[in-house]
Amino acid sequence: MLKSNYDVLIIGGGFSGATAAWHLANSGLKVLLIDSKPWNRIGDKPCGDAVSKTHFDDLGMPYPEGNQLEQKIEGIKLYSPDNKTEWTVKGEGFEINAPAYNQRILRETQNKGVEILDLTTAMKPIFEDGFVKGAVLFNRRDNSQIEVNAKVVIEATGYSMSFRSKLPQNLPVTENLEDKDADIAYREVAYTVDDIEDPTYLKIFVNQETSPGGYWWYFPKGKNKVNIGLGIQGGMGYPSIYTFYNKYLKEYGNDLDMKRIEVKGGALVPTRRPLSTLVWNGIIVVGDSAFTANPVHGGGKGSAMIAGYCAAKSVIKAFENGDFSASSLWDANLCYIERYGAKxxxxxxxxxxxxxxxxxxxxxxxxxxxxxxxxxxxxxxxxxxxxxxxxxxxxxxxxxxxxxxxxxxxxxxxxxxxxxxxxxxxxxxxxxxxxxxxxxxxxxxxxxxxxxx
Ligand SMILES: Cc1cc2nc3c(=O)[nH]c(=O)nc-3n(C[C@H](O)[C@H](O)[C@H](O)COP(=O)(O)OP(=O)(O)OC[C@H]3O[C@@H](n4cnc5c(N)ncnc54)[C@H](O)[C@@H]3O)c2cc1C
Known part of the structure; x- marks a missing residue:
């Protein structure tokens, strides 16, 4: 088996992992980021794709532009179940092309020296003396196995939690997600028959019958394309998410051109407080894997970015101290809780x-x-x-x-x-x-x- 050494191994190149890499790119550390997906599919996951502008400003991250930006957003319109009350909440944001933006961030980090391996999966942790010390990887390009030793692993595997779930279960970072603390969400991106009246507003419809414990959304991606979907609370024994989608689509998306559907798919979103600690000896968990999504609206891209940023800052400090224990990485917790976790x-x-x-x-x-x-x-x-x-x-x-x-x-x-x-x-x-x-x-x-x- 091939062996190599890195300062930092980032597992997962979605918004959380990519942001961590972006903020580590100029640190002089030897960083490897891996993702199971091929390059052109990284960032491609079921999502409403709406992200508030403040996240980019707060973290000094570039705004989505060109094909990464599908619609500038000025606010949200929220509708009551009987549709009789409409609330407008102003706030700037972006409806993004998530894979395009995600891959742009990865390219920028790669240009600054971060090594990136696509089609590469972390199969199991290297865990010794109470420390995470790396991972055994499998690369599907050449069917090779690589043993990567790293001082710190950043676990950014999304709701699959596929790496941290293989660690000894007595570590605090292995906390499980209760079914009721997650939303099951599904969306399609489709063209509309007519132009959307005001594409600068996201629409949210709250209704316990058509989306129990969640909501329907209608997020314009330009004048005649929309990301439409719903979330329902998990663990409640409700019918499948597709049943709800098919039954109620007409109520929220009667303007869709059903012959022009671009993508469809569903996934889970954690809707609870973050992991009680994001860090342990040699590891920091970020993004959905650390339950960083917003519990009320399920938006998780911005907070995944915050967690990635906090991880990068604490890794840099840990290298200054030459100490990779939980206490040394603890700053990631303080940073994340102050910026988002307490909320x-x-x-x-x-x-x-x-x-x-x-x-x-x-x-x-x-x-x-x-x-x-x-x-x-x-x-x-x-x-x-x-x-x-x-x-x-x-x-x-x-x-x-x-x-x-x-x-x-x-x-x-x-x-x-x-x-x-x-x-x-x-x-x-x-x-x-x-x-x-x-x-x-x-x-x-x-x-x-x-x-x-
Ligand atoms: C239907 C739906 C709608 C949503 N709408 C919104 C929205 O409008 N706005 C918003 O902000 N958020 C939304 N969210 C939440 C948002 O999508 C997530 O919170 C966010 O994308 C999480 O980013 P992440 O980096 O933590 O994980 P991910 O984006 O899931 O990235 C994880 C990456 O890790 C890789 N990976 C996993 N395991 C391994 C392994 N063992 N080895 C190598 N690679 C691995 C995967 O291939 C993947 O690329 C929505 C979620 C859903 C399901």
Missing amino acids: QASLELFRRFLQKLSNEEINYGMKKKVIKEEDLLEASEKGDLQLSVAEKAMRVIAALGKPSLLMKLKTVAEYMKEIKTLYRSYPSNPEDLEKWKSKVNSIVSEFDNAISK
């Missing part, structure tokens, strides 16, 4: 609450503005659901018809705050992780009890 934890609670609402309650809440557009924007940007005293009093009056809904909302806002505070006191070293984790678990189960009453 994810509070949004997980919000998601658990939303999934329990009936269509009637959602119609009522949106119509009466029990939560307003601004609250929603704040919740999605910061993970805070703030109901100021005066506003609350006003809305108590407005919502007299449903005091229990309002009381519940107050409980939700309190728990969201509590869990975010706990994430703000994330342990500064691995020794304190278990204690902190059990506090998180008890808030989540207390919360579940409180909203089930």
Whole structure:
């Protein structure tokens, strides 16, 4: 078997792995990135392809351009189940051609010296003395096996979690995904018969009958092409996602030219708080594999990029210290939790609450503005659901018809705050992780009890 040594091995070249590589490219480290797919299919996975502009700005990443950009977005229109209320939430973003952008980032990293092997799969970890020390790879181009030793492995295998799942199961980075903490999502990209009225707005339709625990989306990719699909909560014993798609497509996509469908496919999205630690000795887990997607809307590309960025920063520091233990890589946790993870934890609670609402309650809440557009924007940007005293009093009056809904909302806002505070006191070293984790678990189960009453 061939053997080689690298400083860093990145497994998976999707948004998280590619971003980690991009931020490591000028570090002087010897980096190898591998992906099971052929070059021209890397980044090609079922997705709605909508990414907020802020992610690119915050991380200093280039904007999608040319064929990587399909539509500039100005905001989202959100529709109530009865379609009687439409909310507009402004916010710039991009509807991207994900493989084209992803491959551009990979080319840029390759030009700066990162080695990339496509058609290459990490088959099993090299694990010695409590440290991840590399992986055994299989290259389908020449059917060769390669043993790669690396000081740090960045695990970016997406929801397959295909590398970390083969590590000893007592490592904290091997945490499993509960079925109910994932959405099953499916989408098609199709041409429309007529031009789309306003392609600069993404449309989201909430409806517990046509997409229980999730939503339908209609994301324009230009004037006459659309990414249309839905997500439903996993683990609930619902009929298959295709059943929902076929049954309700007409309600959301009656303008599709069914003869001109470009792609179709489905996949899972994690909708929970991130892994309690992204790092352990010799390894950092990023992206869907680390559950970094947004629990409420399931968008995971931006936060996959954040995780990749945080991983790269902590790897560079670990090399400065010559220490690749969990404590030395710990900064990746602090960086990710500060930038996105704490918000994810509070949004997980919000998601658990939303999934329990009936269509009637959602119609009522949106119509009466029990939560307003601004609250929603704040919740999605910061993970805070703030109901100021005066506003609350006003809305108590407005919502007299449903005091229990309002009381519940107050409980939700309190728990969201509590869990975010706990994430703000994330342990500064691995020794304190278990204690902190059990506090998180008890808030989540207390919360579940409180909203089930
Ligand atoms: C239907 C659907 C719609 C979505 N819509 C949106 C949206 O509109 N906006 C948004 O931001 N997010 C959306 N998401 C979520 C988003 O797609 C993911 O969060 C994001 O792409 C995750 O990126 P990643 O790099 O972690 O994983 P991936 O993009 O899945 O990349 C993982 C890579 O690892 C490779 N790999 C896996 N195992 C191995 C191995 N052992 N060896 C070598 N290579 C390996 C794979 O080939 C793959 O290329 C959606 C998801 C779904 C399913």
